[in-house]
Amino acid sequence: MGNTITEKILMAHTNLKNISAGQLINARVDISLGNDVTAPIAIKEFYKAGGKKVFNKNKIALVLDHFTPNKDINSAQQCKAVREFAQKHKITHFYEGGSVGIEHALLPEQGIVVPGDLVIGADSHTCTYGALGAFATGVGSTDLAAAILTGELWFKVPSSIKFVIYEKLQKWVSGKDLILYIIGRIGVDGALYQAMEFTGETIGKLSMADRFSMANMAIEAGAKNGIFAPDKITSEYVKKRAMRNYNFYYSDNDAVYSDTIEINAAKIEPQVAFPHLPSNVKGISKSGRVKIDQSLIGSCTNGRIEDLRVAAKILKNRRASSNVRLIIVPATPEIYRQALKEGLIDTFMKANAIISPPSCGACLGGHLGILAEGERAVATTNRNFVGRMGHVRSEVYLAGPAVAAASAVLGRIASPEEL
Amino acid sequence: MIFKGKVWKFGDNIDTDAIIPARYLTTSDPQQLAAHCMEDADPDFITKMKTGDIILGGKNFGCGSSREHAPISIKAAGISCVIAKSFARIFYRNSFNMGLPIFESRELVDAIKEGEEITVDSVRGTITLTGADKTFEINSIPPFMEELINDGGLMKHIAKKRDNNEKKYI
Numbered sequence: 256m257g258n259t260i261t262e263k264i265l266m267a268h269t270n271l272k273n274i275s276a277g278q279l280i281n282a283r284v285d286i287s288l289g290n291d292v293t294a295p296i297a298i299k300e301f302y303k304a305g306g307k308k309v310f311n312k313n314k315i316a317l318v319l320d321h322f323t324p325n326k327d328i329n330s331a332q333q334c335k336a337v338r339e340f341a342q343k344h345k346i347t348h349f350y351e352g353g354s355v356g357i358e359h360a361l362l363p364e365q366g367i368v369v370p371g372d373l374v375i376g377a378d379s380h381t382c383t384y385g386a387l388g389a390f391a392t393g394v395g396s397t398d399l400a401a402a403i404l405t406g407e408l409w410f411k412v413p414s415s416i417k418f419v420i421y422e423k424l425q426k427w428v429s430g431k432d433l434i435l436y437i438i439g440r441i442g443v444d445g446a447l448y449q450a451m452e453f454t455g456e457t458i459g460k461l462s463m464a465d466r467f468s469m470a471n472m473a474i475e476a477g478a479k480n481g482i483f484a485p486d487k488i489t490s491e492y493v494k495k496r497a498m499r500n501y502n503f504y505y506s507d508n509d510a511v512y513s514d515t516i517e518i519n520a521a522k523i524e525p526q527v528a529f530p531h532l533p534s535n536v537k538g539i540s541k542s543g544r545v546k547i548d549q550s551l552i553g554s555c556t557n558g559r560i561e562d563l564r565v566a567a568k569i570l571k572n573r574r575a576s577s578n579v580r581l582i583i584v585p586a587t588p589e590i591y592r593q594a595l596k597e598g599l600i601d602t603f604m605k606a607n608a609i610i611s612p613p614s615c616g617a618c619l620g621g622h623l624g625i626l627a628e629g630e631r632a633v634a635t636t637n638r639n640f641v642g643r644m645g646h647v648r649s650e651v652y653l654a655g656p657a658v659a660a661a662s663a664v665l666g667r668i669a670s671p672e673e674l
Numbered sequence: 675m676i677f678k679g680k681v682w683k684f685g686d687n688i689d690t691d692a693i694i695p696a697r698y699l700t701t702s703d704p705q706q707l708a709a710h711c712m713e714d715a716d717p718d719f720i721t722k723m724k725t726g727d728i729i730l731g732g733k734n735f736g737c738g739s740s741r742e743h744a745p746i747s748i749k750a751a752g753i754s755c756v757i758a759k760s761f762a763r764i765f766y767r768n769s770f771n772m773g774l775p776i777f778e779s780r781e782l783v784d785a786i787k788e789g790e791e792i793t794v795d796s797v798r799g800t801i802t803l804t805g806a807d808k809t810f811e812i813n814s815i816p817p818f819m820e821e822l823i824n825d826g827g828l829m830k831h832i833a834k835k836r837d838n839n840e841k842k843y844i
């Protein structure tokens with residue numbers, strides 16, 4: 256009996272000869288990630304357990320991206336605690352200030368996470384790196400403390416659901432729409448404790464940006480990880496970035512899956528997830544006339560240069576509706592600079608957009624774009640829970656960058672075709 | 675361990691933003707987090723509940739962020755344990771890692787009403803409803819997870835194994 260790519264990567268990080276779904280294992284971790292919200296608790300736990308030295312200073316990434324630029328005194332204190340830890344232990348991958356980007360866009364871009372890695376992060380969207388053909392999963396702060404102390408962590412080997420996606424995508428349909436469609440179909444716990452493995456001819460043609468968006472939202476279906484087999488597109492992406500050697504793993508033909516779901520991509524139109532669950536999905540043609548107050552284009556789901564290019568194509572020579580605050584967040588400094596070079600930022604500013612520094616701020620309702628009572632936002636982010644972007648009686652509609660840009664112009668949720 | 679308390683009932687997919695909204699994450703102080711426990715699911719929860727009470731959730735309790743602030747706020751508020759039909763996986767591991775007792779029981783959640791009192795016996799694996807002759811079974815957990823709870827969480831477990839010079843902690 257063969258193994259899935261998820262099982263193979265996990266196994267390669269143990270001394271075991273075979274592993275199977277459901278087994279509890281202890282595995283070596285290549286990169287452990289924390290941010291300004293989750294690392295402070297991990298640091299406390301690290302010291303409480305008598306920690307004196309980190310396991311390996313090159314295998315830890317600390318990214319101050321959530322409440323930064325520091326929102327208030329409390330968040331400044333949290334950042335200070337992480338900074339002091341990073342300095343004391345000489346952490347190689349420490350990012351703050353002008354070098355900071357949203358962690359899940361930053362780590363792959365900088366070549367810190369690579370194919371075949373086992374990555375844990377005290378942030379649920381750590382699953383993003385599955386796009387590279389790595390096993391990556393979100394854990395808690397105590398897990399992070401354990402991993403930076405010992406270099407290892409306990410895992411339950413997940414069973415895998417195989418998604419086979421075929422046919423050509425329609426115009427304006429992106430990886431984001433695919434994953435929203437899938438979550439709408441299987442539900443927010445449709446892949447609970449499992450791996451989501453994305454395969455099929457459509458997937459083979461997707462850009463890395465689209466794959467990152469999809470893997471990013473695996474957690475919204477309850478999954479432990481989302482994963483893509485590496486291919487030429489993966490190679491192109493990593494070869495100019497990787498800081499270390501990397502390995503490509505593939506599922507065996509006779510690997511065991513708990514389920515196989517086939518999806519005809521040609522039948523999918525741009526998708527919108529209505530409040531208050533990412534599974535509450537409708538096609539754009541069935542979304543009705545929903546007025547919006549804010550449009551947010553950014554986050555670890557859709558703040559990459561490819562996303563900004565799509566938004567700029569739509570916003571070129573147009574302006575955001577006077578009733579809409581359009582906020583654009585380049586996810587990393589490199590993306591920001593590239594957007595400047597390509598004239599995208601100029602297009603956005605002419606469209607009356609606010610350009611935010613790379614930050615999680617608005618996405619999690621932290622700062623830099625909070626919603627008031629009764630306000631509605633369309634956002635290219637990944638969660639639309641009650642109160643996610645501000646007041647408990649505000650609403651978030653999730654969509655891809657094309658719909659978010661078109662909606663900003665028309666002041667209501669809209670398809671780019673309507674422009 | 676035995677937990678006896680009044681039950682507060684919540685629905686399916688209670689997410690970490692409902693348990694502890696992100697706007698309070700500029701601190702990790704347990705008492706400050708406890709003050710906002712379950713605020714966006716029920717704004718009065720923290721004033722109504724008493725120490726030792728039990729939270730009952732539906733499917734996928736604790737979905738969303740990895741924030742350990744969620745189980746921390748529940749524990750610091752004085753909730754003795756959480757029972758749900760199922761838990762989201764990061765919340766599940768966080769709870770074991772930091773020592774918040776959680777139990778899965780599908781039938782119990784449907785059968786019990788808010789305000790009723792129950793007794794959880796984690797050793798026997800049963801939950802009983804006070805004043806009624808009803809017993810429910812708790813889904814069993816792997817021995818390693820039991821060890822984690824008995825040791826008081828992951829870091830204490832690791833420290834113990836290190837003291838005993840055991841290389842692996844699982």
Ligand code: SF4
Binds near residue numbers: 359380
């Ligand atoms: S952008 Fe949003 S979802 Fe992504 S890491 Fe930041 S807060 Fe989390």
